[in-house]
Amino acid sequence: MxxxxxxxxxxxxxxxxxxxxxxxxxxxxxxxxxxxxxxxLTVDEAQNFEKGKSITTNADRTLKRGMRRNLQRYKQRREALVEVLKKHEFITAGTLMSEQGNKTTFETYRLRAKAVEEEISLEEFARVLLMINKKRGYKSSRKAKGDEDGVLIDGMDVAKKLYDEDLNPGELCLQLLEAGKKTLPDFYRSDLQDEFDKIWNFQKQFNPESFCDTAKEEVRGKNRTQTWTILSKYFVWTEGDSVWNNEEARTEERIKEYKLVGIKRTTKGYEQKLENYRWRVQALSEQLNPEIIAIVLQEINGQISASSGYLGAISDRSKELFFNHQTVGQSLMSELDKNPNGSLRNKVFYRQDYLDEFNTIWEKQSLYHKELTVELKKEIRDIIIFYQRRLKSQKGLISTCEFEQREIIVEKDGKRKTKIIGCKVIPRSHPLFQEFKIWQTLNDVEVYVADRRTKRKQDRKSTTLFSDTEDILLVEGKRYLYQEEKELLAKELFVRENMKKAEVLKLLFEDPKELDLNFKQIDGNRTGFALFSAYSKMIEKYGYESVNFKNSADEIIEKLQIIFADLGWNTELFSIDLSKDDKELEKQPYFRLWHLLYSFEGDNTPTGNGKLIEALMRLCSVEKEYASVLANVSFQEDYGSLSAKAIKKYYLI
Known part of the structure; x- marks a missing residue:
C-alpha cells in the first residue's frame, strides 16, 4: 500500500x-x-498579482506593525524624559505640560523659537524638550532607496555659490558649460523655482495675457511634457507683419495671431544644451519669442520635477534654515505667524537640523540655569531623545557554504543539538564572485561553425594564441573556447556589464557571421562596470570625454590611467589580483574601494554619507565633488551559493 x-x-x-x-x-x-x-486576494492585491508587481499580501500588515513599534518607542522615550526631568526637579507630578487657557495656541512653538535667543524657565524648557522629542527629524539611510521618494540633494556648496555671486541656476550652468564642463550640479528645488518665477514675471510685462497667474499656478509642479501641454493653451500672441499691397502700391502692417506649435531645432546634443541655457539667461533680461520661453520653462520645470519628492523637500527645507539663519522651531513658528490656520503636517527636516537646534537651545539656556550641565545634556540628547538603536543584524540569515561546513554538537539547556558551522557564502558583488561567475560561464561557452571554414583572428602579440594548426572547430563543427580565448574574453568582461553574442564572435574570429554561440549574451563584471561607469562620470565632470565602453578594455583602462595620473588621482583602482592571500587581497585599492562602498550603511550627516565621502577622498585622492560620484555607486544585492574560500580553493586555482 x-x-x-x-x-x-x-x-x-x-x-x-x-x-x-x-x-x-x-x-x-x-x-x-x-x-x-x-x-x-483583495481587488488591489489581485491587480498587483496580475501585473506582476512584487507586493506581498502582508505588506500592509508589516507597515502597520512598524507604525505601532515607532509609537511605542516614542512613548518609551517620553516616559524616560519625563522621569529625568522630574529627577532634576525641572517639573513635578502636577506640572501641566499642555497648552491651556485663552490665547495659548502655539504657545509651546513660541517658547521653542524664543529659547534660541532669550531666557525661558526650566518648566518651559521641559515643554520644549518634550516637543523636540515628539518629532526628531529624518535620518538618512544610504542603503534605503525608493524612487517614489525622490533623492536627497547635497547641494549646499552650490547654493552658497549662487547666493554669494547672485546667480541663478541657469547662469551658473552656462558658466560651467562655456568653461568646458560636461556635467552640471544638482540644485535645490527652491533655487529652480525662484529662477522660474523671475523669468515668468519678467516676460509677463510683454505679454500679460499669456503669462497670467492662472497659467502659472496650473503649470507649477508639472513635468516637462505636462508643462508644454498647459502652456500651449495659454500661449497665444500676435505679431505685426509688413505686406506689400500691389493694388495701392504701398506697404501695409498686418497683425497675425500665433499659437504654440514648437520650433525646429538645428542644434543637437551638447550644442542644444548650451543653447537652452543661453536662452534661460537671456529670458531674465530680454523679451524672447514665446516658443523659446516655452522651451526654457519646460526645461526648468523638468529639473524641478526631478528634484521633487519627499527627500527633495527635506533637502530644500534644510537649505532654507541655513540661509535664513533659523532653527527648526523658528522656521515652524514663522510659518504659523504667516498663516495660523496652515498645516505643519509632513514638514520634515533632517535629524541633524533638530540636533543643531537642541544644541543651540541648550547652550543658550545653560547661561541662565546652572542645572543644565554637560552630563545632563549628554544623557537627554544621546541616551533619550536622539538615541538611535542599530538595526538588528541579519548575518544569521546568510547561508553556510555547502563545501566549507561541518556539524558540531552543542549543549543548550541540558539538551544536545546539532549545529552547522562553517564559512558564510560570498556577496554577489564581491570581486571574487564576479570573476568566478564570468569564468563559470566561459567554461560553458561553445562555438558552432556553419558550412564555410573559418580561421580565428591572429593575435599580433602572441604567436601561439592562434596557430596554423588544424582547429577542432573545422573538423567537428563545434568546440569549447580555448584557454587563450577565455582569458581574452574575461579581460573584456572585467569592465563591461555584458557582451552580446555578435560582440564575442567579432572579438575572437575573423569571420563571425559564419559562427554561432550557445549564449545570446554573456554577463560581465557588474561590480567592475559600476565602478568604471563612476570613473567615467568623474572625468566627464572634470571636462574630459566620457569613456566609450565599446572600446577594448586595454584602451579604456589606459585612457583612465592617463587622466587619473594627470589629475593626481589614485591610479591603482583599475585592477585587482585575486590570486593573493586574504590579507594581501584586502590591501589592494580596488578591493578597499568595493568594500567601503558595499559595507558603509550611513552616518549622522544630513545626507547619510558624509563620512563615506571623506573616506573616498582619502582612498582615491580626489576632491569632494568627485568622491560624491563614487558614493552614489550601488552594487548587486543578495549572496552567492559558495564561500570565498571555496571559490579560491576549488575553482580559481
Whole structure:
C-alpha cells in the first residue's frame, strides 16, 4: 500500500489529497483525507498579482506593525524624559505640560523659537524638550532607496555659490558649460523655482495675457511634457507683419495671431544644451519669442520635477534654515505667524537640523540655569531623545557554504543539538564572485561553425594564441573556447556589464557571421562596470570625454590611467589580483574601494554619507565633488551559493 500526497497549486488556493493506493488487486485504494486552503486576494492585491508587481499580501500588515513599534518607542522615550526631568526637579507630578487657557495656541512653538535667543524657565524648557522629542527629524539611510521618494540633494556648496555671486541656476550652468564642463550640479528645488518665477514675471510685462497667474499656478509642479501641454493653451500672441499691397502700391502692417506649435531645432546634443541655457539667461533680461520661453520653462520645470519628492523637500527645507539663519522651531513658528490656520503636517527636516537646534537651545539656556550641565545634556540628547538603536543584524540569515561546513554538537539547556558551522557564502558583488561567475560561464561557452571554414583572428602579440594548426572547430563543427580565448574574453568582461553574442564572435574570429554561440549574451563584471561607469562620470565632470565602453578594455583602462595620473588621482583602482592571500587581497585599492562602498550603511550627516565621502577622498585622492560620484555607486544585492574560500580553493586555482 502506497501513501500519496497530491497537491493542486493555484494562484489563490492550494488543493490537497492524501490517498492510499493499492499496489495490487488485493489492496483497495482509498482517500484518507482531502481539502483546500484558500488565500483570498483583495481587488488591489489581485491587480498587483496580475501585473506582476512584487507586493506581498502582508505588506500592509508589516507597515502597520512598524507604525505601532515607532509609537511605542516614542512613548518609551517620553516616559524616560519625563522621569529625568522630574529627577532634576525641572517639573513635578502636577506640572501641566499642555497648552491651556485663552490665547495659548502655539504657545509651546513660541517658547521653542524664543529659547534660541532669550531666557525661558526650566518648566518651559521641559515643554520644549518634550516637543523636540515628539518629532526628531529624518535620518538618512544610504542603503534605503525608493524612487517614489525622490533623492536627497547635497547641494549646499552650490547654493552658497549662487547666493554669494547672485546667480541663478541657469547662469551658473552656462558658466560651467562655456568653461568646458560636461556635467552640471544638482540644485535645490527652491533655487529652480525662484529662477522660474523671475523669468515668468519678467516676460509677463510683454505679454500679460499669456503669462497670467492662472497659467502659472496650473503649470507649477508639472513635468516637462505636462508643462508644454498647459502652456500651449495659454500661449497665444500676435505679431505685426509688413505686406506689400500691389493694388495701392504701398506697404501695409498686418497683425497675425500665433499659437504654440514648437520650433525646429538645428542644434543637437551638447550644442542644444548650451543653447537652452543661453536662452534661460537671456529670458531674465530680454523679451524672447514665446516658443523659446516655452522651451526654457519646460526645461526648468523638468529639473524641478526631478528634484521633487519627499527627500527633495527635506533637502530644500534644510537649505532654507541655513540661509535664513533659523532653527527648526523658528522656521515652524514663522510659518504659523504667516498663516495660523496652515498645516505643519509632513514638514520634515533632517535629524541633524533638530540636533543643531537642541544644541543651540541648550547652550543658550545653560547661561541662565546652572542645572543644565554637560552630563545632563549628554544623557537627554544621546541616551533619550536622539538615541538611535542599530538595526538588528541579519548575518544569521546568510547561508553556510555547502563545501566549507561541518556539524558540531552543542549543549543548550541540558539538551544536545546539532549545529552547522562553517564559512558564510560570498556577496554577489564581491570581486571574487564576479570573476568566478564570468569564468563559470566561459567554461560553458561553445562555438558552432556553419558550412564555410573559418580561421580565428591572429593575435599580433602572441604567436601561439592562434596557430596554423588544424582547429577542432573545422573538423567537428563545434568546440569549447580555448584557454587563450577565455582569458581574452574575461579581460573584456572585467569592465563591461555584458557582451552580446555578435560582440564575442567579432572579438575572437575573423569571420563571425559564419559562427554561432550557445549564449545570446554573456554577463560581465557588474561590480567592475559600476565602478568604471563612476570613473567615467568623474572625468566627464572634470571636462574630459566620457569613456566609450565599446572600446577594448586595454584602451579604456589606459585612457583612465592617463587622466587619473594627470589629475593626481589614485591610479591603482583599475585592477585587482585575486590570486593573493586574504590579507594581501584586502590591501589592494580596488578591493578597499568595493568594500567601503558595499559595507558603509550611513552616518549622522544630513545626507547619510558624509563620512563615506571623506573616506573616498582619502582612498582615491580626489576632491569632494568627485568622491560624491563614487558614493552614489550601488552594487548587486543578495549572496552567492559558495564561500570565498571555496571559490579560491576549488575553482580559481
Amino acid at each position: 502506497k501513501k500519496i500526497l497530491g497537491l493542486d497549486l493555484g494562484s489563490s488556493s492550494i488543493g490537497w489529497a492524501l490517498v492510499n493506493e493499492g499496489a495490487n488487486d488485493e489492496e483497495k485504494s482509498s482517500i484518507i483525507k482531502l481539502g483546500v486552503r484558500v488565500n483570498p
